[in-house]
Amino acid sequence: MSTEPRSTLRDRNRARARAEIVAAAHQLFLTQGFGETSVEQIAAAAGVAPRTVFRHFPRKEDLVFHRHAEHVGRLAALLEEAPAERGTLDALVAALLGMLRLDEGPSDGAMLRLLDREPELQRRDAALVADHHAAVVTFLRTRGADAQRAELLAGAFMGAVGAARRLVTLAPEIPPREHLAAAVELLRALDWPPSSV
Amino acid sequence: MSTEPRSTLRDRNRARARAEIVAAAHQLFLTQGFGETSVEQIAAAAGVAPRTVFRHFPRKEDLVFHRHAEHVGRLAALLEEAPAERGTLDALVAALLGMLRLDEGPSDGAMLRLLDREPELQRRDAALVADHHAAVVTFLRTRGADAQRAELLAGAFMGAVGAARRLVTLAPEIPPREHLAAAVELLRALDWPPSSV
DNA sequence: CCTAAGATGGCAGTCACTGCCACTTAGACA
DNA sequence: TGTCTAAGTGGCAGTGACTGCCATCTTAGG
Numbered sequence: 001m002s003t004e005p006r007s008t009l010r011d012r013n014r015a016r017a018r019a020e021i022v023a024a025a026h027q028l029f030l031t032q033g034f035g036e037t038s039v040e041q042i043a044a045a046a047g048v049a050p051r052t053v054f055r056h057f058p059r060k061e062d063l064v065f066h067r068h069a070e071h072v073g074r075l076a077a078l079l080e081e082a083p084a085e086r087g088t089l090d091a092l093v094a095a096l097l098g099m100l101r102l103d104e105g106p107s108d109g110a111m112l113r114l115l116d117r118e119p120e121l122q123r124r125d126a127a128l129v130a131d132h133h134a135a136v137v138t139f140l141r142t143r144g145a146d147a148q149r150a151e152l153l154a155g156a157f158m159g160a161v162g163a164a165r166r167l168v169t170l171a172p173e174i175p176p177r178e179h180l181a182a183a184v185e186l187l188r189a190l191d192w193p194p195s196s197v
Numbered sequence: 198m199s200t201e202p203r204s205t206l207r208d209r210n211r212a213r214a215r216a217e218i219v220a221a222a223h224q225l226f227l228t229q230g231f232g233e234t235s236v237e238q239i240a241a242a243a244g245v246a247p248r249t250v251f252r253h254f255p256r257k258e259d260l261v262f263h264r265h266a267e268h269v270g271r272l273a274a275l276l277e278e279a280p281a282e283r284g285t286l287d288a289l290v291a292a293l294l295g296m297l298r299l300d301e302g303p304s305d306g307a308m309l310r311l312l313d314r315e316p317e318l319q320r321r322d323a324a325l326v327a328d329h330h331a332a333v334v335t336f337l338r339t340r341g342a343d344a345q346r347a348e349l350l351a352g353a354f355m356g357a358v359g360a361a362r363r364l365v366t367l368a369p370e371i372p373p374r375e376h377l378a379a380a381v382e383l384l385r386a387l388d389w390p391p392s393s394v
Numbered sequence: 395c396c397t398a399a400g401a402t403g404g405c406a407g408t409c410a411c412t413g414c415c416a417c418t419t420a421g422a423c424a
Numbered sequence: 425t426g427t428c429t430a431a432g433t434g435g436c437a438g439t440g441a442c443t444g445c446c447a448t449c450t451t452a453g454g
Contacts, residue, residue: 010420010431017432038409049434054411119324126323127316147368148376151360152383159356163348171344179345186349189386207400207451214401235440246403251442 018056018066021046025063030110034064034118061124064111067102072131075099079139088143088192092136092157093184116169133158145193153190160187215253215263218243222260227307231261231315258321261308264299269328272296276336285340285389289333289354290381313366330355342390350387357384 024045028037039060043050057063078095086094115121133154140150164183168176221242225234236257240247254260275292283291312318330351337347361380365373 008421013420014432039411040409050410051412051435052433055432058411060410122327123320123323126320130319148364148371148379149383151364151367152357152380155356155358155360155363155380156353156383157356159352159354159359160349161352162356163352166352167345167348170348174345182345183349183352186346186353186387189388190383191386205452210451211401236442237440247441248404248443249402252401255442257441 017046017048017052021048021053021056022063022066026111029064029114034060034114034121061121064115064121065124065128068128068131071099071102071128072135074102075132076135076138079135082139088140088194089157089184089187089190092139093180095139096161113169129158129162140193143193149193153192156190157187214243214245214249218245218250218253219260219263223308226261226311231257231311231318258318261312261318262321262325265325265328268296268299268325269332271299272329273332273335276332279336285337285391286354286381286384286387289336290377292336293358310366326355326359337390340390346390350389353387354384 021042025037025042028041028045039053040050042063043053046053057066062068075095078098079091082091082095115125136154136157137150140153141147145153160183161180164176164179167174167179171179218239222234222239225238225242236250237247239260240250243250254263259265272292275295276288279288279292312322333351333354334347337350338344342350357380358377361376364371364376368376
């Protein structure tokens with residue numbers, strides 16, 4: 001029950017159109033920048049009408065964050081599956097790494113660098129982080145944290161992890177994995193449930 | 198050397214125009230919502246041309262965040278003035294509270310509620326948080342933290358404080374001050390410089 | 395008082411995004 | 425297999441944020 005085989009032809013066409021539009025858009029974003037690329041250009045490059053681009057991706061930003069829902073769903077699923085005997089913080093980190101595995105496509109590194117350059121996209125990224133945050137809160141509640149504690153711990157966690165991500169471009173001489181490790185080490189000092197039971 | 202007395206008439210006019218535009222905009226935002234208010238309406242209500250509104254506030258969002266720079270500058274200044282003998286976390290909290298004191302205008306509570314309702318504005322808020330984050334990083338570096346540690350601690354701090362702010366509307370039965378207190382208590386477990394010296 | 399800098403308003407243009415409608419095509423069912 | 429229906433596409437017109445340009449007016453300062 002992994003990838004539902006899009007049985008109907010219509011769905012396959014739809015997926016292909018989406019993929020072509022995304023590919024054309026990414027190509028243009030990486031060469032020209034996000035703001036300098038118009039939806040009209042993207043549509044022309046993908047061989048569809050601008051109206052069609054908007055039908056698949058209501059906002060231009062969605063062409064960059066087209067896997068937003070997939071990412072969030074994945075994170076939530078991984079957290080739900082986490083074995084109960086695993087420590088809370090360790091489970092969070094494991095789920096995070098599992099989700100990031102989605103991103104290992106060829107051009108995704110370049111896409112991340114694009115994100116660092118464009119303030120518009122960084123703001124949209126905040127929406128993604130907010131959804132991750134919500135998933136983390138849900139998980140912490142299953143581990144017995146009350147609403148306030150779950151919210152605060154999730155905030156500190158997402159904040160430190162976000163900082164680690166920023167460090168990847170800020171201090172590139174250190175490998176990404178070590179930035180995350182440093183964040184986790186720092187967070188370990190916090191009082192994670194259910195240790196306080 | 199606190200508030201430079203805007204000597205010239207031109208500056209006073211400019212400030213008055215700004216204030217009138219902001220007042221008109223807030224009035225409309227609160228009654229109609231942000232997205233439902235056009236810049237043309239704001240200009241009409243303020244008695245100026247739309248072009249003039251854009252000259253004072255390049256983006257419509259800036260009408261909500263018109264004190265962005267003031268807030269960030271204030272936070273940075275308060276952190277710089279913080280007495281060296283005060284603990285790092287305590288200094289951060291004190292500076293934060295000092296900055297929030299700016300917001301005690303009459304309609305600012307309503308404005309905060311507006312912010313909770315409009316996703317567009319929440320994203321812009323992320324930019325403000327990023328600037329606060331940068332100020333916190335600078336401060337932590339003066340306390341001897343290296344770049345990595347400063348970034349991570351600032352991330353955790355901003356994350357937990359942001360969560361506390363969210364809790365103000367999420368759990369309104371608890372007074373705001375206690376949410377912040379809970380965040381601080383949680384953060385106290387972290388290894389703040391220069392305690393590790 | 396005179397000139398230069400700064401501020402405003404209007405105009406035209408770009409671009410993201412939307413509603414509407416007409417047309418084509420794939421799925422479903424007789 | 426033919427037909428009806430729903431989904432997908434494209435074009436068109438319109439709104440609203442934002443920008444560059446220029447003509448006009450006001451203030452600063454000698």
